[in-house]
Amino acid sequence: MKRALLNRPQSIAGRLLIFSAIFVTLAVVTVSVVLWLALQTVIREQIDQRLDTQITALAGALSRDTAGRLSLSAPLDAPPFDRPGSGWYWQIEGGGQRLTSRSLRDRTIDAPPPDQDFLQMMTGRPAPGEGKDRGRSLHLRQSVRLVEGAPVTITASAPQAALSDPVLHALMWLAPAMLLLGAVLMAGTLWQIRFGLRPLRAMGADIDAINRGEATRLADQPVIELAPLAAKINALISANEERLAETRLQFANLAHGLKTPVASLLLALNDDNDPPGALRRLVLRIEARIKHHLSATRRAMVATGTIARSNLAQTVADIEDALRLIHADRGIALQNAVTPDVFVACDGKDLEEMLGNLMDNACKWAQTRILVSAERTGPLVRILVEDDGPGIPEERRQAVLLPGIREDERVAGDGFGLAIVTELAALYGGSLTLEQASPIGLRAVLLLPAAKTDRRS
Numbered sequence: 438m439k440r441a442l443l444n445r446p447q448s449i450a451g452r453l454l455i456f457s458a459i460f461v462t463l464a465v466v467t468v469s470v471v472l473w474l475a476l477q478t479v480i481r482e483q484i485d486q487r488l489d490t491q492i493t494a495l496a497g498a499l500s501r502d503t504a505g506r507l508s509l510s511a512p513l514d515a516p517p518f519d520r521p522g523s524g525w526y527w528q529i530e531g532g533g534q535r536l537t538s539r540s541l542r543d544r545t546i547d548a549p550p551p552d553q554d555f556l557q558m559m560t561g562r563p564a565p566g567e568g569k570d571r572g573r574s575l576h577l578r579q580s581v582r583l584v585e586g587a588p589v590t591i592t593a594s595a596p597q598a599a600l601s602d603p604v605l606h607a608l609m610w611l612a613p614a615m616l617l618l619g620a621v622l623m624a625g626t627l628w629q630i631r632f633g634l635r636p637l638r639a640m641g642a643d644i645d646a647i648n649r650g651e652a653t654r655l656a657d658q659p660v661i662e663l664a665p666l667a668a669k670i671n672a673l674i675s676a677n678e679e680r681l682a683e684t685r686l687q688f689a690n691l692a693h694g695l696k697t698p699v700a701s702l703l704l705a706l707n708d709d710n711d712p713p714g715a716l717r718r719l720v721l722r723i724e725a726r727i728k729h730h731l732s733a734t735r736r737a738m739v740a741t742g743t744i745a746r747s748n749l750a751q752t753v754a755d756i757e758d759a760l761r762l763i764h765a766d767r768g769i770a771l772q773n774a775v776t777p778d779v780f781v782a783c784d785g786k787d788l789e790e791m792l793g794n795l796m797d798n799a800c801k802w803a804q805t806r807i808l809v810s811a812e813r814t815g816p817l818v819r820i821l822v823e824d825d826g827p828g829i830p831e832e833r834r835q836a837v838l839l840p841g842i843r844e845d846e847r848v849a850g851d852g853f854g855l856a857i858v859t860e861l862a863a864l865y866g867g868s869l870t871l872e873q874a875s876p877i878g879l880r881a882v883l884l885l886p887a888a889k890t891d892r893r894s
Contacts, residue, residue, distance in 0.1 A: 449637070450630050457626040465619045472611060473604065480603050481576075488578040488593040489563050491518065491527055495591050496582045499529065507534045507589065514539040524575055524596025531589030546570065546592055551579035568594060576600060636660040640667065647674070699724045700856075746888040747785045749818065750775040753809050756793050764800045771800075774810040780888035781818050783865055788885075791861050794854035795822040795881045802826030802879065817867065818887045825878040834871040858883065 491513070498510045507529060517525040518538045528546045529536040535545065548568035566577035574597040582589050640663060646652040654674065658667040703720045711717055750773065757771045781788060792809075799807040803824035811820045829837060838859050859869045867884040874880040 450634055453630050454626065457630075458623065461619050461622045461626065465615045465622075468618075469611060469615045473608065476607050476611075477600070477604050480600055484576065484595050484599055485563075485565070485578055488576075488595060491593045492563050492578060492580050492591050495527060495529060495593075496580070496584075499582070499584050499589065499591075501585050501587075505532070507531060507536055507584070509536065524570060524573065524594060524599070526570070526575075526592075526594045528592045528594075529589060530592075531584065532587055544570070546575065546577070546594055548575075548577055548579070548592060548594075551581060551590060551592075563591075563593075566592075568592075570594070573597075636663055644670075695727055699727060746780045747783050747788045748777065749779040749781055749788075749811055749820065750777045752785065752788050752792060753796075756789065756796050757809075759793075760796055760800050763797075767800070767803075768805075769800050769803050770806040771796075772806060772808045774808060775820075776811075779811050779813065779818060782886040782888040787861050787865075791858045791883060791885075792820070792822070794858050795883065798854060799824035799826070799879070799881070813887055816887055817884045820883040820885065822881040822883070823874045823878060825874070828873060828877060828879045829871060831873070837871070838869065 494513055495509070498513060500508060500510060502508055513527070517523055518527060518540050521540050521542055523540050525538075526541040526546055527538045528541060537545070546568050547570065548566055551564045551566060563578040563580040566579050568575040568577045575594040576597055576599070577592055577594050579590060579592045582591060636658065640655065640658065643652060643655050647655070654671050655667045658664045699720060703717065703724065706717045706720065708714075753773045753775050757773055760771060796807065796809065799822050803826045806825055808823045809821070810823075811818055813819075838855050855869070862869050862883060862885065866886055869884075870882045872880040872882060
């Protein structure tokens with residue numbers, strides 16, 4: 438059960454607060470005890486000094502007359518030794534004689550003989566002791582002095598209340614002061630905990646923003662202790678995104694690979710080989726499911742920013758190199774007018790397939806040249822593939838975008854190129870349109886989402 442309690446979730450603030458409360462309590466108690474002992478020592482030293490002064494004065498005024506009797510050369514019953522029953526007494530004993538203070542009257546101080554060491558006997562320094570006065574405790578200072586060769590014991594006393602009452606009176610102020618100090622320390626601890634944990638709360642807010650899709654990475658942490666943690670969390674996010682992107686891309690490629698054969702199968706079925714139309718309906722269902730999942734995958738990849746950024750100018754240059762070899766006999770001039778700073782949020786293979794179809798079609802129909810250019814329009818990139826061929830009549834431009842539709846049977850092709858470009862562009866939230874080029878030819882306008890300039894943003 439104890440282990441279960443230890444394993445229960447606890448907040449860092451709670452743990453720090455409990456530790457601070459224990460530490461502050463122990464500190465306040467310790468300081469209170471030390472102050473109490475110090476105050477008690479100071480008061481005891483003051484009283485001892487007062488009693489020792491009285492003993493010294495008595496020893497200086499003490500003498501013996503011609504009959505050997507003890508006497509004082511001056512009265513030494515100054516306050517508080519003049520108040521009867523006050524506990525402030527002095528007493529001189531020696532040779533069977535006793536002299537007492539006016540406050541002691543006819544009583545005597547009930548005290549054992551002083552326990553003095555050799556040094557105290559030689560110096561006459563008083564020794565501490567305890568005594569009684571009608572059951573009341575007394576604090577004593579005793580000294581043995583030699584008066585004309587005979588030892589005399591001089592005792593001075595103070596009531597124990599003179600030691601304890603000032604301490605208790607001081608505690609009446611000390612206790613509230615210590616409680617106030619403890620409260621101030623706890624308030625400071627609470628503020629310190631809140632201030633110290635503020636970076637953690639800020640990091641938690643950043644993580645919530647990532648979960649809501651408002652951010653993709655944790656910001657750089659100004660706190661040294663949290664900077665490695667933020668870096669590891671960002672690395673974990675990047676690793677998860679890469680794995681998720683690879684999985685989605687593999688699924689998208691699989692769906693895209695099945696899409697063309699399914700479309701070909703659908704075109705191959707007709708009323709002769711499928712009179713009831715059952716196979717065509719089944720193929721249509723398969724095609725619809727493939728399009729649905731492919732579209733969902735592409736949208737998710739674009740929304741989460743996990744699709745690789747593709748450099749448009751480099752992709753066009755790579756396709757141009759291949760097309761120059763394929764159409765070398767035609768002598769077509771291929772011009773790449775795309776600037777190197779244009780990036781699209783599209784998988785590289787998909788971009789190659791779309792541009793490859795458009796540029797290959799342009800090479801097939803162009804007379805002397807094709808031109809590829811691009812411009813940024815808000816969140817999209819407008820890609821233009823222009824040729825100076827015969828073009829396509831306006832009434833036929835929408836039809837040639839459908840699968841299996843060919844503009845001229847004399848030119849090699851399967852009729853799926855423009856349809857594939859149309860579907861891929863739509864999956865990325867873009868589009869493909871055909872326009873009349875100026876002065877002659879055809880212009881293919883491909884719209885694709887622009888990639889962010891900083892992948893960490």
